[in-house]
Amino acid sequence: MKDITSQQNKVLNCIQVYIKKTGFPPTRADICQELGFKSPNSAETHLRALEKKGFISIESGTSRGISIINPEIEHDGNDYPIIGLVAAGSPTLATENVEKVFNCPQGFFGSNFDYFLRVRGLSMKDAGIMEDDLIAVKKTQDIKNGDIVIARIDDEVTVKYFHRHSPKIVHLQPANEDFSNIEIDLEHTELFIEGKSVGLIREN
Amino acid sequence: MKDITSQQNKVLNCIQVYIKKTGFPPTRADICQELGFKSPNSAETHLRALEKKGFISIESGTSRGISIINPEIEHDGNDYPIIGLVAAGSPTLATENVEKVFNCPQGFFGSNFDYFLRVRGLSMKDAGIMEDDLIAVKKTQDIKNGDIVIARIDDEVTVKYFHRHSPKIVHLQPANEDFSNIEIDLEHTELFIEGKSVGLIREN
DNA sequence: CATTATACTGTATATATATTCAGTATTAAT
DNA sequence: ATTAATACTGAATATATATACAGTATAATG
Numbered sequence: 001m002k003d004i005t006s007q008q009n010k011v012l013n014c015i016q017v018y019i020k021k022t023g024f025p026p027t028r029a030d031i032c033q034e035l036g037f038k039s040p041n042s043a044e045t046h047l048r049a050l051e052k053k054g055f056i057s058i059e060s061g062t063s064r065g066i067s068i069i070n071p072e073i074e075h076d077g078n079d080y081p082i083i084g085l086v087a088a089g090s091p092t093l094a095t096e097n098v099e100k101v102f103n104c105p106q107g108f109f110g111s112n113f114d115y116f117l118r119v120r121g122l123s124m125k126d127a128g129i130m131e132d133d134l135i136a137v138k139k140t141q142d143i144k145n146g147d148i149v150i151a152r153i154d155d156e157v158t159v160k161y162f163h164r165h166s167p168k169i170v171h172l173q174p175a176n177e178d179f180s181n182i183e184i185d186l187e188h189t190e191l192f193i194e195g196k197s198v199g200l201i202r203e204n
Numbered sequence: 205m206k207d208i209t210s211q212q213n214k215v216l217n218c219i220q221v222y223i224k225k226t227g228f229p230p231t232r233a234d235i236c237q238e239l240g241f242k243s244p245n246s247a248e249t250h251l252r253a254l255e256k257k258g259f260i261s262i263e264s265g266t267s268r269g270i271s272i273i274n275p276e277i278e279h280d281g282n283d284y285p286i287i288g289l290v291a292a293g294s295p296t297l298a299t300e301n302v303e304k305v306f307n308c309p310q311g312f313f314g315s316n317f318d319y320f321l322r323v324r325g326l327s328m329k330d331a332g333i334m335e336d337d338l339i340a341v342k343k344t345q346d347i348k349n350g351d352i353v354i355a356r357i358d359d360e361v362t363v364k365y366f367h368r369h370s371p372k373i374v375h376l377q378p379a380n381e382d383f384s385n386i387e388i389d390l391e392h393t394e395l396f397i398e399g400k401s402v403g404l405i406r407e408n
Numbered sequence: 409c410a411t412t413a414t415a416c417t418g419t420a421t422a423t424a425t426a427t428t429c430a431g432t433a434t435t436a437a438t
Numbered sequence: 439a440t441t442a443a444t445a446c447t448g449a450a451t452a453t454a455t456a457t458a459c460a461g462t463a464t465a466a467t468g
Contacts, residue, residue, distance in 0.1 A: 265423080
């Protein structure tokens with residue numbers, strides 16, 4: 001993510017606060033009023049800069065068409081997004097990945113979590129994780145050996161047991177004898193941990 | 205919370221999905237397009253009804269000024285008892301069997317259900333049902349072959365696949381090769397079906 | 409039976425809003 | 439030294455949008 005100037009950061013914060021307060025994004029004029037600008041073009045240019053740098057997206061010709069990209073995931077109450085476990089690509093909250101939202105009380109699973117991941121394949125079947133199950137994923141890097149993690153290698157996302165063999169070697173173990181262990185040398189391969197599983201839901 | 209009609213519910217869902225997808229609320233026209241209405245006034249009247257009933261708030265004179273009001277968390281109809289799968293005895297709702305209650309939105313699993321059953325043992329592990337999982341049980345006698353049923357033989361309660369071989373012979377099949385099939389001759393043994401599994405929750 | 413709520417179509421319009429254009433000024437980079 | 443990015447004011451405008459008004463029709467209610 002690119003650099004952001006202090007003024008642009010003010011605008012970004014302003015947008016976030018406005019959405020939190022009202023439930024919908026601000027207009028150019030709203031931003032001007034919040035930050036004391038006198039011309040809507042002040043807001044416009046900041047918005048275009050933020051868009052160019054990838055912090056927001058602006059829907060052209062659409063009123064209040066601002067949306068924040070990759071925000072801290074805020075579950076506005078109790079709706080959690082369900083994200084399809086696509087073969088390639090990060091399971092981000094990019095809109096095209098959100099299957100639907102699922103209403104779930106806070107603290108449903110002991111730990112808090114950020115989204116649901118729809119499971120594809122049977123590589124974790126011996127851990128009781130079946131096709132189409134919903135894994136409650138908590139975005140965290142705090143992983144212990146034996147945790148079930150959502151890992152990304154390049155653009156491939158998988159759910160596996162996490163085992164650190166040595167500072168540089170990590171094993172991603174399936175729970176299905178038909179699948180083989182993945183050994184990762186962190187020296188040569190980039191491993192990104194999206195988070196870990198803190199719960200599971202199955203709809204029959 | 206007041207009653208909501210099915211059409212109003214569609215509109216409310218439409219708003220939620222739209223916000224989740226785009227980051228901002230829909231216009232009247234957007235709702236019309238999503239739901240197939242031909243007049244913006246169709247959306248308008250539904251919105252006013254939803255506002256009157258307290259599901260949304262509408263900022264007057266403001267484009268996309270719709271925000272969803274978080275309903276009071278209803279503990280009335282949404283607390284389901286968790287019942288321990290005891291080795292002996294029927295999993296009745298007698299208070300002494302209720303571990304605790306679990307708050308869960310209505311319609312959480314497609315079908316309605318009556319209580320949660322805490323799983324003991326691994327006899328259904330190949331069906332992805334592990335120790336300590338919570339099975340959502342619907343009390344019903346409407347069982348098809350292949351359903352996962354909660355069955356009681358004398359005072360023994362088990363969770364198994366249901367297979368009717370003949371009018372008098374029922375097989376209760378585990379999903380674990382370490383356990384053996386149970387064949388029941390209804391002529392000589394009494395089999396009571398407590399209900400069937402319609403969902404599953406796992407807390408890690 | 410009259411009334412109210414629901415559930416729409418269709419038209420019209422004031423205004424809310426995005427967006428472009430024309431400037432000015434400062435700072436960082438090439 | 440010149441370009442590019444930042445950081446604004448101010449005015450103008452096409453259009454996106456809320457919203458009122460005029461109808462039609464059905465079901466529920468008292």
